[in-house]
Amino acid sequence: xxxxxxxxxxxxxxxxxxxxxxxxxxxxxxxxxxxxxxxxxxxxxxxxxxxxxxxxxxxxxxxxxxxxxxxxxxxxxxxxxxxxxxxxxxxxxxxxxxxxxxxxxxxxxxxxxxxxxxxxxxxxxxxxxxxxxxxxxxxxxxxxxxxxxxxxxxxxxxxxxxxxxxxxxxxxxxxxxxxxxxxxxxxxxxxxxxxxxxxxxxxxxxxxxxxxxxxxxxxxxxxxxxxxxxxxxxxxxxxxxxxxxxxxxxxxxxxxxxxxxxxxxxxxxxxxxxxxxxxxxxxxxxxxxx
Numbered sequence: 390x391x392x393x394x395x396x397x398x399x400x401x402x403x404x405x406x407x408x409x410x411x412x413x414x415x416x417x418x419x420x421x422x423x424x425x426x427x428x429x430x431x432x433x434x435x436x437x438x439x440x441x442x443x444x445x446x447x448x449x450x451x452x453x454x455x456x457x458x459x460x461x462x463x464x465x466x467x468x469x470x471x472x473x474x475x476x477x478x479x480x481x482x483x484x485x486x487x488x489x490x491x492x493x494x495x496x497x498x499x500x501x502x503x504x505x506x507x508x509x510x511x512x513x514x515x516x517x518x519x520x521x522x523x524x525x526x527x528x529x530x531x532x533x534x535x536x537x538x539x540x541x542x543x544x545x546x547x548x549x550x551x552x553x554x555x556x557x558x559x560x561x562x563x564x565x566x567x568x569x570x571x572x573x574x575x576x577x578x579x580x581x582x583x584x585x586x587x588x589x590x591x592x593x594x595x596x597x598x599x600x601x602x603x604x605x606x607x608x609x610x611x612x613x614x615x616x617x618x619x620x621x622x623x624x625x626x627x628x629x630x631x632x633x634x635x636x637x638x639x640x641x642x643x644x645x646x647x648x649x650x651x652x653x654x655x656x657x658x659x660x661x662x663x664x665x666x667x668x669x670x671x672x673x674x675x676x677x678x679x
Contacts, residue, residue: 392678394422394638398451405444413485414435419517423639424606428646432457459673461642467626467651468666469497469598471504477555478506479563479588479595483581483618484602486569489630491520493602493656494564495527496664502531506561511551512537513544513584514568517570524566531661534560544568544580545587552591565596582621598625600653603640611640615648628664638676 397418401411410439412433419429435457440450480497482483484490498508510520510528521537528535536554548565557565567581588595599622603611618624631643632655641652652667 394418396677397421398454398677399447402447402450407437407439407441407445407450418638422452423643425609425639425643425647426572428461428639428643431646432461449612450656455677458642458676459669460532462652462672463669464645464650465649466593466669467653469500469626469653471500471506473562473597475594475597476665477509477552477560477563479552479565479569479597481565481584481588481596481599481622482602483567483599483622483624484569485604485614488569488602488604488607489656490602491523491527491566492659493628493664494524494566495531496656498527498533498562498564498659499531499661500664501562502533508533508562508564509551509555509558509560510535511548511563511565513551513565515540515542515544515547516568516580520566520569534558545583548581549585549587549590552588552595558576563578577652578617578621585622596622599623599628600628600654602628602630603644605629605638605640612643612647615644615650619648619650624648624650626651628652628654628656629667630656632657638672641672642676 401414401418416429416433419432420426436454439453458674482494489496491521494510496512501508510533512524512526515538518540525535525537536547536551544567551563574652601615601618601624603614609623615624616629627644627650645652654666656664
């Protein structure tokens with residue numbers, strides 16, 4: 390993971406000097422690793438202000454960079470509380486098509502079930518029949534309750550009914566799947582805002598969390614996705630999916646710096662257990678050193 394960045398660092402700092410030229414080349418390297426321009430400039434500036442010897446080793450530079458990255462991604466730390474006692478604990482899942490949202494929902498449900506929680510999966514993506522079918526398959530596979538409505542029905546209506554179902558059937562956790570909206574589809578984004586308002590008719594504190602799934606290989610467009618979704622429902626956390634050898638990693642750094650929304654977890658595979666809490670220090674070390 391992150392091999393191109395690490396090999397690039399070795400080339401940029403090969404002469405063991407930190408001057409204007411190496412800082413400029415370092416900024417360019419960060420941008421090619423999916424870090425946005427503003428965040429690249431911030432990281433480079435912090436590195437330039439570090440107190441180094443005249444000829445610092447690559448290991449010294451890497452160590453300083455790891456600390457700088459850690460400061461950025463640790464700005465707002467939060468983990469998913471799988472033992473949460475709010476009842477029902479309601480999670481609204483959002484994200485574009487192909488971001489791994491439905492699989493992530495299944496992974497979350499599985500983690501809650503390990504804590505002996507009764508889970509309800511809600512198919513509020515009524516625009517694609519395949520989306521509801523996929524979620525239903527997961528519900529059957531892991532043994533959760535499941536609620537859907539007719540295709541093309543009002544998603545907000547499905548959500549409203551799901552909370553009533555949860556209250557009646559002793560459900561601990563409700564996870565709501567929403568349409569894989571592209572952030573430039575105004576009508577669908579407005580529907581997301583409607584879902585948020587309908588939840589608040591049940592309880593002003595709902596949803597307890599609005600989590601966005603972001604494909605780690607998306608690149609800098611991922612930042613725009615987070616910013617746009619956040620306009621319609623307040624995003625409380627991010628799960629980065631498909632975080633494997635194809636992910637440059639800079640996307641996560643940019644999102645942390647620009648939005649201050651916590652990265653909750655990392656999904657690295659298709660297995661139901663392939664979801665781990667985000668560890669800022671481990672990520673920073675991996676991003677720069679390993």
